[in-house]
Amino acid sequence: MFTELILHENPTLIKGFMGIPAEVFWQIVEVVTLILPEIDRQRLDRPDRQRQSGAGRECDQPVVIRVAAVLSYMRLHVPQVAVALMYGMTQPDISRDLRRLLPAIQSALPCPEVWKLLESGQAIDAATKLTLEELADGRVLADATEQRVSRSKNSETRKEYYSGKKKQFTIKTQFVTDGEHHIKAISASVPGAEHDKTLSDKVRTVEHLPDGCELDADKGYQGLDKQVSQVTVINPETGEQQSVSRLTVQTPYKKPKGSELTEEQKTFNSLLSSIRVRIEHCIGWAKNWAILANRFRCAHSIYTSIMRTICGLVNLQTQNWQAAKTANSA
Numbered sequence: 566m567f568t569e570l571i572l573h574e575n576p577t578l579i580k581g582f583m584g585i586p587a588e589v590f591w592q593i594v595e596v597v598t599l600i601l602p603e604i605d606r607q608r609l610d611r612p613d614r615q616r617q618s619g620a621g622r623e624c625d626q627p628v629v630i631r632v633a634a635v636l637s638y639m640r641l642h643v644p645q646v647a648v649a650l651m652y653g654m655t656q657p658d659i660s661r662d663l664r665r666l667l668p669a670i671q672s673a674l675p676c677p678e679v680w681k682l683l684e685s686g687q688a689i690d691a692a693t694k695l696t697l698e699e700l701a702d703g704r705v706l707a708d709a710t711e712q713r714v715s716r717s718k719n720s721e722t723r724k725e726y727y728s729g730k731k732k733q734f735t736i737k738t739q740f741v742t743d744g745e746h747h748i749k750a751i752s753a754s755v756p757g758a759e760h761d762k763t764l765s766d767k768v769r770t771v772e773h774l775p776d777g778c779e780l781d782a783d784k785g786y787q788g789l790d791k792q793v794s795q796v797t798v799i800n801p802e803t804g805e806q807q808s809v810s811r812l813t814v815q816t817p818y819k820k821p822k823g824s825e826l827t828e829e830q831k832t833f834n835s836l837l838s839s840i841r842v843r844i845e846h847c848i849g850w851a852k853n854w855a856i857l858a859n860r861f862r863c864a865h866s867i868y869t870s871i872m873r874t875i876c877g878l879v880n881l882q883t884q885n886w887q888a889a890k891t892a893n894s895a
Contacts, residue, residue, distance in 0.1 A: 566653045569629045582651075583636040584854060585878060586885075590636070596673035597666065598628045604669050626654055634659055635666050639875060642855035642862075663863065667870045674877030675884065677741075678750040679869060680768040689772055693750070697775040701745035705774055706844035707782045709752075709761040711735040713860045728757035736865060738872055739764050741773075742844045746883050748851075748876045754868045761785035766792075776811040781841055783817065790814035850879045 572579060576587030583590060608614075624631065634652040638645060638659055645659040678693045697703060713733045717723050728735040735757030741750040752768045759767075762785055771792045774780060782789060796811040817837055818830040826834070852858040854875045861868065 567630075567633065567651055568653075569627060572629070572633060579633075582640060583633065584640040585636070585882070589881060589885075590633070593636075593670060593673040594629045594632050597632055597669040600672055601628060601666070601669045605665070608665070624658070626652070626658065630654070631658075631662050631666060632670065635662050635670070638663070639854050639856045639871065642859055663871070664867055667867070667874050671870075671874050671877055674874070675880040676873050676877035677748045677880070679873055680739075680741075680750050680752050680770070680773060682753050682755070682767045683769055689769060694773050695741075695749055695775055695778075697777055699749060700743045700775075700778055701747060702743060703778050704744035704840070705749070705778050705780045706742045706744065706841055707739060707765065707770060707780060707786060708841070708844045708848065709737055709739045709764060709785070710848045711737045711757050712857060714757075714865070715860065715862070725756040725758050731757065733757070736861060736868055737761075737764060738869070739768065739770070740844055740848055740876075741770070742847050744840065744843060745887075746843055746847055748847050748880055751869070751872055751876060754865070754872065762788065765789065771812070771814075774812055779813045779815065781815050781837060783841065784819060786814075787816045787819070789816065847876075847879065847883075850882070851875050854878070 567578065572587075572590075579585065579587040579590045585593075630652050631654075634648055634654055637651065638648045641648070646656040648654075649656050649659050678695075680693055681690075683689065695705070711728055711731055711733075712735055713731070714726060714736050716734050717726065723734065726734040726736065728737075736754050737757050737759055738754045739752035739761070740748060742748050750773065752764055755764055755767075761783075765786060771780070771789060776796065780789070790810075793810045793812055793814060795808045797806050797808055799805070800807050815837055817834040818826055820826050851872070856863075856871060857875060863871070
């Protein structure tokens with residue numbers, strides 16, 4: 566059974582079981598220890614709580630063990646009872662802490678924004694919009710990823726989650742990154758039958774992006790350029806007003822029926838693919854955590870929170886290796 570002392574004395578265990586360096590783990594523990602009491606207070610004092618404040622069994626495990634158990638479970642995605650035995654906990658402890666600790670862990674990480682599904686006419690939260698200063702190269706990459714889930718017993722639910730592309734029952738999330746491997750936003754998760762473009766429309770991807778940026782996406786996003794509004798600018802050469810698109814959308818050319826792409830179109834597609842591969846890198850790094858790589862076995866209600874937490878871990882590791890690369894080249 567792992568204890569706090571064992572984790573302190575064996576930092577390689579942290580890397581092996583949680584996928585992060587030991588120093589990062591202890592930084593997360595420090596932040597969680599500070600803010601968890603306030604998060605717990607808000608949870609216990611919420612208006613819809615049915616039990617009286619103070620009721621219920623208190624957790625008898627230290628914060629460091631609880632954080633280690635949650636991070637290990639997400640990295641390994643073995644049965645919860647196995648992780649519980651590793652840390653002297655119970656399976657219900659692991660299940661509860663997946664819901665209770667993730668908000669605190671996210672506070673210690675550079676987590677992306679979550680773009681919610683919006684109804685027609687519903688305003689976008691200004692805090693979730695990206696700014697040009699947040700984009701390292703003024704470029705935005707968008708793509709969706711799917712993960713297999715269990716087959717539902719309900720026929721209507723099966724229709725919602727069946728992905729014609731994957732030929733499996735899946736749950737889908739849209740990623741938005743810049744051109745330098747930083748995950749800037751993710752969508753709320755949706756059933757796998759949702760088309761990539763439909764999901765993009767529901768979270769209003771274009772409206773979240775700043776003027777002057779470039780959005781690069783795959784063929785599934787064709788038609789997105791038609792959603793870009795026009796802005797009026799002054800031509801510096803003529804001094805006249807002219808209407809231009811407030812941002813640029815680039816998607817690959819589709820091969821016309823019965824003919825071939827031109828050499829220029831093939832070159833454009835190849836160049837765009839070499840740029841878009843960076844968002845594929847980010848998605849692949851997130852799936853180094855087995856909970857996002859194998860069949861998802863937890864409640865779908867916490868999927869987006871788990872995805873956001875892991876994206877925060879990926880962003881932190883990206884920042885660290887990019888900083889090290891810059892230091893080595895100096």
